[in-house]
Amino acid sequence: MTAKSAAAAARATVYGYPRQGRGRELKKAIEGYWKGRVDADALRATAAELRRTNWRQLAEAGLHEVPTGDFSYYDHVLDTSVMVGAIPGRHRAAVEADALDGYFAMARGTQDVAPLEMTKWFDTNYHYLVPELGPDTVFTADSAKQVGELGEALALGLTARPVLVGPVTYLLLAKPAPGVPADFDPLTLLDRLLPVYAEVLADLRAAGADWAQLDEPALVQDRTPAELNAAARAYRDLGALTDRPKLLVASYFGRLGDALPVLAKAPVEGLALDFTEAAAANLDALARVGGLPGKRLVAGVVNGRNIWVNDLSASLATLGTLLGLADRVDVAASCSLLHVPLDATTERDIEPQILRWLAFARQKTAEIVTLAKGLAQGTGTITGELAANRADLASRAGSPITRDPAVRARATAVTQADARRSQPYAERATAQRAHLGLPLLPTTTIGSFPQTAELRTARADLRVGRLDAAGYGERIKAEIQEVIAFQEKTGIDVLVHGEPERNDMVQYFAEQLTGYLATQHGWVQSYGTRYVRPPILAGDISRPEPMTVRWTTYAQSLTDRPVKGMLTGPVTMLAWSFVRDDQPLGDTARQVALALRDEVNDLEAAGTSVIQVDEPALRETLPLRAADHPGYLAWATEAFRLTTAGVRPDTQIHTHMCYAEFGDIVQAIDDLDADVISLEAARSHMQVARELAAHGYPREAGPGVYDIHSPRVPSTDEAAALLRKGLEAIPAERLWVNPDCGLKTRGWPETRASLGNLVAAAQTVRAELPAN
Numbered sequence: 001m002t003a004k005s006a007a008a009a010a011r012a013t014v015y016g017y018p019r020q021g022r023g024r025e026l027k028k029a030i031e032g033y034w035k036g037r038v039d040a041d042a043l044r045a046t047a048a049e050l051r052r053t054n055w056r057q058l059a060e061a062g063l064h065e066v067p068t069g070d071f072s073y074y075d076h077v078l079d080t081s082v083m084v085g086a087i088p089g090r091h092r093a094a095v096e097a098d099a100l101d102g103y104f105a106m107a108r109g110t111q112d113v114a115p116l117e118m119t120k121w122f123d124t125n126y127h128y129l130v131p132e133l134g135p136d137t138v139f140t141a142d143s144a145k146q147v148g149e150l151g152e153a154l155a156l157g158l159t160a161r162p163v164l165v166g167p168v169t170y171l172l173l174a175k176p177a178p179g180v181p182a183d184f185d186p187l188t189l190l191d192r193l194l195p196v197y198a199e200v201l202a203d204l205r206a207a208g209a210d211w212a213q214l215d216e217p218a219l220v221q222d223r224t225p226a227e228l229n230a231a232a233r234a235y236r237d238l239g240a241l242t243d244r245p246k247l248l249v250a251s252y253f254g255r256l257g258d259a260l261p262v263l264a265k266a267p268v269e270g271l272a273l274d275f276t277e278a279a280a281a282n283l284d285a286l287a288r289v290g291g292l293p294g295k296r297l298v299a300g301v302v303n304g305r306n307i308w309v310n311d312l313s314a315s316l317a318t319l320g321t322l323l324g325l326a327d328r329v330d331v332a333a334s335c336s337l338l339h340v341p342l343d344a345t346t347e348r349d350i351e352p353q354i355l356r357w358l359a360f361a362r363q364k365t366a367e368i369v370t371l372a373k374g375l376a377q378g379t380g381t382i383t384g385e386l387a388a389n390r391a392d393l394a395s396r397a398g399s400p401i402t403r404d405p406a407v408r409a410r411a412t413a414v415t416q417a418d419a420r421r422s423q424p425y426a427e428r429a430t431a432q433r434a435h436l437g438l439p440l441l442p443t444t445t446i447g448s449f450p451q452t453a454e455l456r457t458a459r460a461d462l463r464v465g466r467l468d469a470a471g472y473g474e475r476i477k478a479e480i481q482e483v484i485a486f487q488e489k490t491g492i493d494v495l496v497h498g499e500p501e502r503n504d505m506v507q508y509f510a511e512q513l514t515g516y517l518a519t520q521h522g523w524v525q526s527y528g529t530r531y532v533r534p535p536i537l538a539g540d541i542s543r544p545e546p547m548t549v550r551w552t553t554y555a556q557s558l559t560d561r562p563v564k565g566m567l568t569g570p571v572t573m574l575a576w577s578f579v580r581d582d583q584p585l586g587d588t589a590r591q592v593a594l595a596l597r598d599e600v601n602d603l604e605a606a607g608t609s610v611i612q613v614d615e616p617a618l619r620e621t622l623p624l625r626a627a628d629h630p631g632y633l634a635w636a637t638e639a640f641r642l643t644t645a646g647v648r649p650d651t652q653i654h655t656h657m658c659y660a661e662f663g664d665i666v667q668a669i670d671d672l673d674a675d676v677i678s679l680e681a682a683r684s685h686m687q688v689a690r691e692l693a694a695h696g697y698p699r700e701a702g703p704g705v706y707d708i709h710s711p712r713v714p715s716t717d718e719a720a721a722l723l724r725k726g727l728e729a730i731p732a733e734r735l736w737v738n739p740d741c742g743l744k745t746r747g748w749p750e751t752r753a754s755l756g757n758l759v760a761a762a763q764t765v766r767a768e769l770p771a772n
Contacts, residue, residue: 012372016070016336062369077128085140109710117683127527134180141199166214201244219259239267252335255281270296291325300334331372337361341522404540419641431650448742449498497555510535543595565603570639575617586635593642612654666695678702686725693729702736719761
């Protein structure tokens with residue numbers, strides 16, 4: 001096909017779309033089902049209506065092909081485990097008794113059965129459920145969900161493309177099941193898994209699928225020759241099938257690298273590549289392999305992970321370069337639009353001048369359609385859209401909102417000494433132990449306590465004027481009193497104020513820092529029914545006044561035990577926001593760090609002896625390619641130290657990380673120079689404690705013994721058993737006892753019971769120590 005005909009064939013599509021609905025109807029229906037207020041039929045009806053609404057909106061916007069199968073009650077990787085029959089043995093009875101309840105049991109656990117482990121989806125803030133596999137795993141095909149949702153879309157008269165997690169990525173994301181040796185490689189199951197995918201593909205073809213998409217984002221990471229050979233074998237075998245739809249193998253989140261020639265040679269009909277952050281690398285690699293003659297190329301030229309308007313002219317230039325490199329060039333976002341909010345037009349509190357800079361899922365869909373039209377019919381057909389886009393880009397580039405000379409001068413003046421504590425850890429530890437007087441195996445929590453309906457109502461009442469500031473303050477004081485009293489009664493050693501005033505660990509701070517914008521309806525799925533509203537980092541950052549000192553010092557006035565000051569760290573403030581794309585991330589991180597440094601110093605001056613600066617996103621923001629790690633970790637760890645290095649030696653600095661793979665950043669964790677780190681460990685059975693020990697980590701650590709993302713209450717014996725595992729790796733004088741994460745999403749009854757058992761476990765194991 002000539003470049004001209006490739007352009008004429010251009011179509012618009014997306015890989016996936018936000019699931020929750022305009023009013024988060026899915027969240028409400030699922031949580032209603034869990035509480036018994038919504039039955040299964042009503043839940044399914046809500047889900048079906050949300051799918052229909054999404055597909056109709058996409059089609060009406062001008063998409064030529066809509067995705068199916070990307071919708072999920074909880075997680076698309078968990079859906080894949082169901083599709084291939086990879087049900088853990090401990091959940092089989094529940095799944096056989098009731099498929100829907102069994103599905104949620106795998107995601108959330110029950111009082112008697114632990115859930116699947118949860119971790120981050122590549123370098124995003126989305127969490128997936130980790131498949132558990134072993135040499136005895138038997139795969140069986142269950143294509144009901146995929147076939148059913150395809151049928152729903154086809155019944156609406158739409159052209160639909162089922163989307164599946166690809167077999168190679170699925171296995172690379174999996175872990176050995178409990179009891180399976182840790183060195184078991186799930187990829188060895190590929191030949192056993194491929195016939196199941198073949199059966200699903202045949203079912204989809206029989207149901208009317210012309211194309212099917214197989215997502216292989218794991219191939220944008222560094223891969224061994226054996227893993228690349230497995231990918232080649234997988235798509236050789238799947239491509240050789242006769243009873244299947246045409247196959248589109250999709251990559252996103254980065255450059256495909258050595259996997260590109262593998263997939264280019266495979267007998268599949270199409271490839272999808274990221275041409276946003278990885279544009280130059282993927283263009284060069286595509287040219288080196290001689291393009292994709294005879295194949296479909298889906299070009300992800302609209303950023304699916306950020307919210308800034310696309311530079312349409314630049315994207316058209318990229319698309320023009322791609323013409324002639326494939327039989328057909330289609331236009332898409334760089335990844336699923338799952339990672340952005342639904343619709344910017346619902347925002348009423350953002351200034352119109354700034355709102356024009358933003359593109360959420362619906363606006364990105366319109367950009368994709370415009371680009372496809374311009375590519376297929378010529379730029380003369382979109383002159384109005386191009387002019388408006390140029391004006392939007394110029395408005396942002398020239399706005400004084402984006403630049404603060406004082407902030408930039410302060411960041412430029414930072415020296416290496418500003419990011420170093422005044423004394424080494426060993427000397428600090430001695431001073432802190434003398435100052436704090438804590439027992440061995442001290443107990444604490446991560447920060448937040450249950451966010452009750454009453455607290456959310458109080459915030460809503462304050463926002464609309466039904467409650468004045470004084471009344472709201474009294475409500476917060478009463479909650480802090482309850483939280484402090486409970487912790488003292490339970491026997492916790494280092495207390496927290498519970499964060500009742502905070503709507504979100506990032507948004508709360510963003511609303512008090514210059515340069516950030518907050519949305520009212522910009523919800524994005526983090527996991528399951530947990531949705532967050534990432535703030536938008538639009539300009540230079542500073543802190544006009546203290547943000548946390550009032551409530552931390554009030555909590556400390558209620559108790560003689562130390563109360564931790566609680567802050568969100570600079571990397572997480574970036575990772576869980578939509579960041580500006582007009583300067584390096586490291587420059588932005590330094591600005592945020594300096595603002596937080598002022599808060600840390602003010603907390604210390606107000607008498608706070610323990611200050612926790614959470615960095616759960618340090619690992620998730622790690623670039624997917626090893627070659628890019630050193631540059632990122634250099635500015636990320638400097639930003640943390642810049643935040644915390646200005647305190648006295650006897651002030652104890654904590655940090656917290658959760659739900660990520662930590663083994664490959666242990667050195668970076670060390671480089672943070674925090675005095676204490678708490679990490680997720682309950683679902684991974686203390687794996688991180690062993691990783692810290694293997695590294696020789698010299699500081700204090702609290703690997704979690706209570707999985708807070710499950711409603712189940714761990715028993716005292718269970719928590720004690722995990723604690724003993726922790727002691728096998730970390731000596732008692734450096735081991736803390738804490739949950740995996742904050743308790744915001746939990747209810748008070750389970751929180752009271754779980755923390756009571758946690759303290760009892762610490763007391764039990766403390767009594768077993770030789771020193772006692």
